[in-house]
Amino acid sequence: MTDTHIASAFDRDLETIQAHIMKMGGLVEDAILKAATSLETRDEELAEQVRNADRAIDELEEQINEEAARIIAVRQPAAVDLRVILSVMKIASNLERIGDYAKNMAKRTTVLSQMGQIHGATASIRRMAKEVERMLKDVLDAFVQRDAGTAREVMHRDEDVDQMYNALFREFLTFMMEDPRNITACMHLHFIAKNTERMGDHATNIAEQVIYLVTGEIPEDKRPKSDRTSTDPSVAPA
Amino acid sequence: MYDTPNTERTVTKNETKFSARKVQVYYGDTHAIKDVDVDIEDKTVTAFIGPSGCGKSTFLRCLNRMNDTIDVCRVEGDILLDGQDIYDKKVDPVQLRAKVGMVFQKPNPFPKSIYDNIAYGPRIHGLAKNKAELDEIVEKSLRRGAIWNEVKDRLHAPGTGLSGGQQQRLCIARAVATEPEVLLMDEPCSALDPIATSQVEELIDELRTNYSVIIVTHSMQQAARVSQKTAFFHLGNLVEFGETGQIFTNPKDERTESYITGRIG
Numbered sequence: 001m002t003d004t005h006i007a008s009a010f011d012r013d014l015e016t017i018q019a020h021i022m023k024m025g026g027l028v029e030d031a032i033l034k035a036a037t038s039l040e041t042r043d044e045e046l047a048e049q050v051r052n053a054d055r056a057i058d059e060l061e062e063q064i065n066e067e068a069a070r071i072i073a074v075r076q077p078a079a080v081d082l083r084v085i086l087s088v089m090k091i092a093s094n095l096e097r098i099g100d101y102a103k104n105m106a107k108r109t110t111v112l113s114q115m116g117q118i119h120g121a122t123a124s125i126r127r128m129a130k131e132v133e134r135m136l137k138d139v140l141d142a143f144v145q146r147d148a149g150t151a152r153e154v155m156h157r158d159e160d161v162d163q164m165y166n167a168l169f170r171e172f173l174t175f176m177m178e179d180p181r182n183i184t185a186c187m188h189l190h191f192i193a194k195n196t197e198r199m200g201d202h203a204t205n206i207a208e209q210v211i212y213l214v215t216g217e218i219p220e221d222k223r224p225k226s227d228r229t230s231t232d233p234s235v236a237p238a
Numbered sequence: 239m240y241d242t243p244n245t246e247r248t249v250t251k252n253e254t255k256f257s258a259r260k261v262q263v264y265y266g267d268t269h270a271i272k273d274v275d276v277d278i279e280d281k282t283v284t285a286f287i288g289p290s291g292c293g294k295s296t297f298l299r300c301l302n303r304m305n306d307t308i309d310v311c312r313v314e315g316d317i318l319l320d321g322q323d324i325y326d327k328k329v330d331p332v333q334l335r336a337k338v339g340m341v342f343q344k345p346n347p348f349p350k351s352i353y354d355n356i357a358y359g360p361r362i363h364g365l366a367k368n369k370a371e372l373d374e375i376v377e378k379s380l381r382r383g384a385i386w387n388e389v390k391d392r393l394h395a396p397g398t399g400l401s402g403g404q405q406q407r408l409c410i411a412r413a414v415a416t417e418p419e420v421l422l423m424d425e426p427c428s429a430l431d432p433i434a435t436s437q438v439e440e441l442i443d444e445l446r447t448n449y450s451v452i453i454v455t456h457s458m459q460q461a462a463r464v465s466q467k468t469a470f471f472h473l474g475n476l477v478e479f480g481e482t483g484q485i486f487t488n489p490k491d492e493r494t495e496s497y498i499t500g501r502i503g
Contacts, residue, residue: 077499078462079486079488079499083487
């Protein structure tokens, strides 16, 4: 199959909407890294930047949805074109959620920078955020390349993120039991860790959309679940 | 989440109405249909799509032996209707065409009254014993053609005086008057405006409860809207045949994909 439509304007529409996804993805990756750095370095100015940048992400999502609605109305896309539009809409909403979590991390950074440091926690969160950012980058590359294999691989990497979160969960519990004065900071840090773990889940959702786009089928193998904190009491220290 | 299947789109397996095996059609030296194998189901709308000259109309016309009227046309292979070979010497093409009705691209009412347009088929096939029965057949057919309310007060006006959309529905009513089992439609909406098109599409969906409907259409959206099964023809080959939903979201063959997405294939 050739890649070009007889109606070249249709090609331009599809290219534009995909370019907007990539732009949105770039902004979201940037937000994750900056939010995590601001948390570690206690850089309130950088945190403020992340909070302000979220508006641009939200606006892009709206724009993508409008473009998708217009393409559906005007072009009546079928087959792979239809799957591009459907996956683009879902990818946009997942990116928007990740952006919100990054913004939330930046908000909590502003509060946390007024409190005592919790040993090693922010560095662990930054590593976790870095891994999520890499997943997101790879899955967006897979989207552009129409590469279902890479998307599947990203889905499996979410396991590592879940395990990092499990470890942090345990660590925070220990800190809180050691000294109740740590509770406020640890609660904030825990929300950040949990939100970062959720970002990984959203990256996994995007990977599913890429697989759907390429193969026409939603992957059947349920993604690996390694966040056991909600089901396994032995995760928490006695 | 699996509790409420969407009945509109549910594709149930119906009995096979037409069964074609290794069908070849030649126009003189031109090999127009190559090795087509397909099973057309009863009580189902099947759409034939494909670019101009791909053989979809030719294949449709094989199903009621319309190609017999073309001297240079030769049909090989087996086409079975309810298990019976329609190209058997014992089969009378006129009787076959009463069973397998046809609606054409351009509305072609007879230059007679609306009533006589419908009554013509039942009369020559002797389907009515008396005037009252014939009246009944005419009314029933016009109702099935979704045109009764518009013409009931002028049944004796000429059929050619109706609008294009009305004429086409009159032709559909005429086609169903002989109680066919299969209805072949060769681009029935290409000369109609969008409203008349919607009316005909609605009608096709109603006809599905009684008949097997096969429609050739150049409008991919129409195929997607009205059919449960879709067959894609290309250069005389049946490239892909499957459930309409699958063909339009995830076709298996690259040529189908190119065609339905409007790419140069």
